[in-house]
Amino acid sequence: MAYGSGAAVTPVALLLLLWLSTQSSPAGERARQVEFVGNEACAACHRAIYDSYAATAMARTSGPAGPNVIEGSFEHGSSGVSYQVRRQGRDAFLSYDRPGPRRLHGTQQLKYYIGSDTRGRTFLFTIDRFLYQSPINYYAVKQAWDMAPGSAPVREMELNRPVDSTCLFCHASRVEPAESGTSNRFAGEAFLQAGIGCERCHGPGGNHVKGLGPMVNPARLAGERRDSVCNQCHLKGEARIGARHRRQEDYAPGDVFSDYVATFVRDDAATDRLGAISQVEALALSACRRRSGEALSCITCHDPHVQLREDAKSAYYRARCLGCHAPMAQKHYSRQPDCAACHMPRIDSADIGHTMVTDHRIVRTRRTESQAAGSGRLLEFGRREPRARELGLAYGEMALRGDARAASEAFQRLQEMLPSADDDPDLLIRLAYLYQIRGDLEHAETLYDRALKEDAGRAVAAANLGVLYARRGLLMRAIELWRPAFDKNPQLSDLGVNLANGLCAAGNAAAARQVLERVLQHNPDLGAARALLSDATDAGCARR
DSSP: OOOOGGOOOOOSSSOOOOOOOOOOOOHHHHHSOOOOTHHHHHHHHHHHHHHTTTTTTTTTTTTESSGGGGOEEOOOTTTTEEEEEEEEEEEEEEEEEESSSEEEEEEEEEEEEEEEEEEEEEEEEEEEEEEEEEEEEEETTTTEEEOTTTTTTTOOOOEEEEEOOOHTTEEEEOOOOOOTTOOSSSSSSSSSEEOOOHHEEEEOOOHHHHTOOOOOOOOSSSSHHHHHHHHHHHOOOOOEEEETTTOGGGGTTTTTTGGTTEEEEEETGGSSSSSSSHHHHHHHHSSSHHHHHOOOOHHOOOOOTTOHHHHHHHHHHHHHHHHHHTTTTSSSSSSOOOHHHHHHHHEEEETEEEEEEEEOOOOOOOOOOOOOOSOOEEEEOOOSSOOOOHHHHHHHHHHHHTTTHHHHHHHHHHHHHGGOTOOOOOHHHHHHHHHHTTTTTTHHHHHHEEEHHHHHOOOOHHHHHEEEEEEEEEEEEEEEHHHHHHHOTTTTTHHHHHHHHHHHHHTTTHHHHHHHHHHHHHTTTTTHHHHHHHHHHHHHHHHH
């Protein structure tokens, strides 16, 4: 029988991986030629700054899990899973358990933490050297454990949320590249340097410690080059799209970050409820920023080397405000020293529960209600005219989240780019998926095939092209694509289930069981895989 008539074949939609080749700007190229020396090398000459910086949230934003674990427990209602985070000697562990007919039990040793515990902290673990995020987070404001962002409504535990080099970019100064063909498998330690170190903002120090040149001082950079040092982590937007033939990891202080990554924001994003990482786009809307030209920047008000005590913040930031607004010092609420309380209030984050965000729009009066205005269309931050390719891919990324209007916009824009896309697998894969969800499987198949000819390691393209082959009855061709893609990407559970279904339909029950056992090693609560495994016998496969 045709494969598609008896088994579900699922396209892989969640991870259109953008593995980009390397092409560098001059500063990025110099950075790779200069040795990184680590924070300790700075301490001899800059001891006071070194000691002060070590206490900041940036310096503490990642590290080994064992000595930094926050013990606690949490029971998730939707899935019925109970979680416990505990310390055992110098190590830390996450345990999960659910009794009853859907019994689930297991333990993972936690390897790293990310998050300074200012807002919260999450922990990472490995399975066969593939790096994953814990399904639960610790939230500092409520001092409680809860589900990680995006996981609250799930009925099955998701243990297979991959953490790749891109995810780690803003939580560690230097990260080991993932193994070839994988998104999240690391040969050794994923973090080459935990926390955000001196060189992340000042550039690699190998030459400087030898007396061969100065470090980059962001305060002496002009305009966008200065702002890029902060934007690399504090400008999230709706979508971040890698520039063609470049990677964000190749950015070096002194470069323009938008040459590496195009950041798109909705035109109403910072007039609506603010996301947890919204400081840059919100500040851009403020009257203070707009009237200053390029003079006002993050470091006008923030000293990144200092973690202020709570009782010192009001006076410190008031002094920053009075640097421009000195005439108001006596006549404008002179008995209320906390300018931020009225003009930069803390409000609930729109995208991460249990957290608050400081309103960097610097409003005239406190406001708590949404003041959304705009069409929701995407703008490329910092550019009057967005780059056409990157804009199409940004709408395509929104389409993956179920935005039908964005899917239509992406389809139109990426179609226009297709004639010049032969060596652009990112564009080909995104457009192929849009054709696939529109039901135009012939065009989708052609584009997936073109993408794989350009880069055979694109697992999602292989997964989805295999789906199209299977539905046409070309089962062996599908299996030939699925098997190597799943070998290197076991976090793609749908791919593994498709492969197991295919092997079962081909009469190879033993191989199907082996694949399903690996699916469940990485995603042990996946109901589809558990059910299929119980039926993946010679007799069960013969019935399919």
